[in-house]
Amino acid sequence: MNQRRREILKAGGSVTLLTLVAAAGWLRPGEANAADWNKAAFESKSMDETLKALGGGAPVASKDITFVSTPDIAENGAVVPVGVSSTIPKTESIAILIEKNPNMLAATFDIPAGTEPSISTRVKMGQSSNVYALVKADGKYYVTSKEIKVTLGGCGG
Amino acid sequence: MADPMKIRATLVGDSTEVKVLMSHEMETGQRKDAQGKTIPAWHIQNVTATWNGKTVLSAQWGPAVSKHPFMSFKFKGGAKGDKVQITWIDNKGDKRTDEAVIG
Numbered sequence: 001m002n003q004r005r006r007e008i009l010k011a012g013g014s015v016t017l018l019t020l021v022a023a024a025g026w027l028r029p030g031e032a033n034a035a036d037w038n039k040a041a042f043e044s045k046s047m048d049e050t051l052k053a054l055g056g057g058a059p060v061a062s063k064d065i066t067f068v069s070t071p072d073i074a075e076n077g078a079v080v081p082v083g084v085s086s087t088i089p090k091t092e093s094i095a096i097l098i099e100k101n102p103n104m105l106a107a108t109f110d111i112p113a114g115t116e117p118s119i120s121t122r123v124k125m126g127q128s129s130n131v132y133a134l135v136k137a138d139g140k141y142y143v144t145s146k147e148i149k150v151t152l153g154g155c156g157g
Numbered sequence: 158m159a160d161p162m163k164i165r166a167t168l169v170g171d172s173t174e175v176k177v178l179m180s181h182e183m184e185t186g187q188r189k190d191a192q193g194k195t196i197p198a199w200h201i202q203n204v205t206a207t208w209n210g211k212t213v214l215s216a217q218w219g220p221a222v223s224k225h226p227f228m229s230f231k232f233k234g235g236a237k238g239d240k241v242q243i244t245w246i247d248n249k250g251d252k253r254t255d256e257a258v259i260g
Binding site: 115 | 172183185187202203211212213214215216217218219221222223224226227228229230231232233234248
């Protein structure tokens with residue numbers, strides 16, 4: 001019986017703590033899981049805004065970033081394969097930005113030590129546009145771009 | 158709960174190559190339905206890959222990632238029989254974790 005009492009007290013205690021945390025604004029419902037999603041960066045519309053939201057200054061153009069298995073002409077804008085590979089030492093993250101999409105930033109990938117700075121994915125493109133690969137390495141930003149022509153748009157359905 | 162992911166992890170030399178295909182609508186929030194109402198955005202926001210409890214890749218995605226997203230990456234290490242675990246969380250708070258054995 002005493003044991004049960006302990007358990008109830010324990011459970012009660014943790015609920016109170018959670019409520020306190022929620023009340024303090026630390027844990028807003030619905031946002032708890034998305035806490036580490038950079039909303040500002042994904043909602044910004046221009047390159048400058050996106051860079052600012054990502055916390056970086058002006059990137060340096062670099063030939064050490066290459067697009068891998070990325071087409072020059074995409075037949076279907078809804079599925080455009082984009083691969084980015086970086087040979088810059090200490091590459092920390094890779095971001096894919098599409099200039100003429102409603103929001104430029106498509107995706108960011110954080111590369112921990114031990115993982116090769118080379119990723120590929122598929123993105124949507126509303127129209128033919130420049131695609132930027134932004135690499136953060138040792139605290140500095142590097143960028144390269146490629147024009148992809150889209151014959152059928154991917155946004156707007 | 159969404160459909161399971163298809164994960165393939167293969168040992169290539171001393172690295173492990175991971176390919177993932179997820180099942181998700183990835184609605185952009187830009188499209189309109191037949192009544193002219195905007196279809197709300199619904200997309201994966203965070204993706205994490207772990208191997209032996211160590212994070213080997215974490216990603217943040219916007220709605221511009223394709224429907225039924227694909228991604229691939231490589232990390233050093235891994236042995237046959239090890240498990241690679243992938244988790245995604247979408248903007249509605251839905252999440253899914255799947256794992257694959259390195260082969």
